[in-house]
Amino acid sequence: xxxxxxxxxxxxxxxxxxxxxxxxxxxxxxxxxxxxxxxxxxxxxxxxxxxxxxxxxxxxxxxxxxxxxxxxxxxxxxxxxxxxxxxxxxxxxxxxxxxxxxxxxxxxxxxxxxxxxxxxxxxxxxxxxxxxxxxxxxxxxxxxxxxxxxxxxxxxxxxxxxxxxxxxxxxxxxxxxxxxxxxxxxxxxxxxxxxxxxxxxxxxxxxxxxxxxxxxxxxxxxxxxxxxxxxxxxxxxxxxxxxxxxxxxxxxxxxxxxxxxxxxxxxxxxxxxxxxxxxxxxxx
Amino acid sequence: xxxxxxxxxxxxxxxxxxxxxxxxxxxxxxxxxxxxxxxxxxxxxxxxxxxxxxxxxxxxxxxxxxxxxxxxxxxxxxxxxxxxxxxxxxxxxxxxxxxxxxxxxxxxxxxxxxxxxxxxxxxxxxxxxxxxxxxxxxxxxxxxxxxxxxxxxxxxxxxxxxxxxxxxxxxxxxxxxxxxxxxxxxxxxxxxxxxxxxxxxxxxxxxxxxxxxxxxxxxxxxxxxxxxxxxxxxxxxxxx
Ligand SMILES: Nc1ncnc2c1ncn2[C@@H]1O[C@H](COP(=O)(O)OP(=O)(O)OP(=O)(O)O)[C@@H](O)[C@H]1O
Ligand SMILES: [Mg+2]
Numbered sequence: 001x002x003x004x005x006x007x008x009x010x011x012x013x014x015x016x017x018x019x020x021x022x023x024x025x026x027x028x029x030x031x032x033x034x035x036x037x038x039x040x041x042x043x044x045x046x047x048x049x050x051x052x053x054x055x056x057x058x059x060x061x062x063x064x065x066x067x068x069x070x071x072x073x074x075x076x077x078x079x080x081x082x083x084x085x086x087x088x089x090x091x092x093x094x095x096x097x098x099x100x101x102x103x104x105x106x107x108x109x110x111x112x113x114x115x116x117x118x119x120x121x122x123x124x125x126x127x128x129x130x131x132x133x134x135x136x137x138x139x140x141x142x143x144x145x146x147x148x149x150x151x152x153x154x155x156x157x158x159x160x161x162x163x164x165x166x167x168x169x170x171x172x173x174x175x176x177x178x179x180x181x182x183x184x185x186x187x188x189x190x191x192x193x194x195x196x197x198x199x200x201x202x203x204x205x206x207x208x209x210x211x212x213x214x215x216x217x218x219x220x221x222x223x224x225x226x227x228x229x230x231x232x233x234x235x236x237x238x239x240x241x242x243x244x245x246x247x248x249x250x251x252x253x254x255x256x257x258x259x260x261x262x263x264x265x266x267x268x269x270x271x272x273x274x275x276x277x278x279x280x281x282x283x284x
Numbered sequence: 285x286x287x288x289x290x291x292x293x294x295x296x297x298x299x300x301x302x303x304x305x306x307x308x309x310x311x312x313x314x315x316x317x318x319x320x321x322x323x324x325x326x327x328x329x330x331x332x333x334x335x336x337x338x339x340x341x342x343x344x345x346x347x348x349x350x351x352x353x354x355x356x357x358x359x360x361x362x363x364x365x366x367x368x369x370x371x372x373x374x375x376x377x378x379x380x381x382x383x384x385x386x387x388x389x390x391x392x393x394x395x396x397x398x399x400x401x402x403x404x405x406x407x408x409x410x411x412x413x414x415x416x417x418x419x420x421x422x423x424x425x426x427x428x429x430x431x432x433x434x435x436x437x438x439x440x441x442x443x444x445x446x447x448x449x450x451x452x453x454x455x456x457x458x459x460x461x462x463x464x465x466x467x468x469x470x471x472x473x474x475x476x477x478x479x480x481x482x483x484x485x486x487x488x489x490x491x492x493x494x495x496x497x498x499x500x501x502x503x504x505x506x507x508x509x510x511x512x513x514x515x516x517x518x519x520x521x522x523x524x
Pocket of ligand 1: 016021039040042043044045046047048125
């Protein structure tokens, strides 16, 4: 295994009774990389996280996290892993600060770091508020702060921004990218294609428990850009979509020279259209 | 197995803080004191003897309180999805259990001692080693029963529903045992009945530690621990 590889998954599968949830997944994640795991509801994203974090046993195949096989995970590995899922709870009756203080003690983190991380997630001024009194976006930021308090080498984020307002989303994206730059490997699941495109270094599209496409966001988009097309807007308010050809090149050239061209866009597919193409269904 | 004192004490502190913010856990200890005071005032002293009052207080605090202190916090952790977070923050189940049993036991033992003067029993009449041994072991049995209930409950409401019949049976039956020989006999083989007998007898004549009482305690402790280990190994603390 490459030294830089922190998660490696080989032929992983999972079934619940007769229902197959994951089929033959293989991928690996390196340090300092944000790996996006995309898929519609029920695709198996959360199941994969549960298996990788030792909270559920796989039915077949192998996976290891930080060179430990998931079958042999014990509580010690959690000192190097951070997890955010939809059911990560908080101690509602304790203050924001206390909520982090408990975990600072458990994970042997210097208490002075609590204020630093609270500032980073923008909760410093709310540190004496009871966790139960926080808004949804503030809660999510506190949960995230707790998950990264011990500077984990691997961070699992299960839809960390779903249902949050754009400014909180941006704040969370910023924190995730900063952690990535500090060397954390981030395993991120999302329904949000824009988020994936913007944030992730590598992507895997999951559909019905199978990986149907992998690569960088750009690779995936361009792989599916079979017919190159351009959308132009002209001065006379005419909007045209033109396929790649010698004629198109000449036309565009001419419009540009005569300053007729107002806007021009290439029509490579978005991740969303790729996703629809490869899965044949809408994202939920 | 590697137990970390740091993690156990972090859980211990967490639980102490939770106790003072979640009054439903403190209901039984407070109720036991309140009830003893009320009965002392309301009932003629011939009926509400020191032994009677102490027995009642212990049964509230030690039996009902112990069961609640075991079941409520565990089910609350599950209801609020915090237990899973602790377990995936490098706390082992054993560290969690030790760290959360100790504060409950501590509070229960303190109240068990405080109840003596409140019930009006002269402190000199207490055979301290036996009193502390019996009350602490019975408290521990109650807490373990509470944990079993907690394992099978996913919310505090459910924990309350499951605890209620057991608590009523254990706390009320000793009150009727003076009216019925059969009930009294059966009760003397239960840990709440044995505790009540001990209190009554140690006030009137000299109580001698005896094989039957110790066996009752040991057997209850072992059986409850066995049930707990069985329930735990089947479901974990957090049955999914
Ligand atoms: N404990 C379980 N028992 C039985 N089936 C399960 C269990 N957990 C998940 N599944 C099934 O496995 C499939 C994948 O579920 P999973 O939660 O991994 O989806 P997901 O991709 O996370 O979806 P979402 O985006 O809605 O969170 C679903 O069909 C689900 O019903
Ligand atoms: Mg999910």
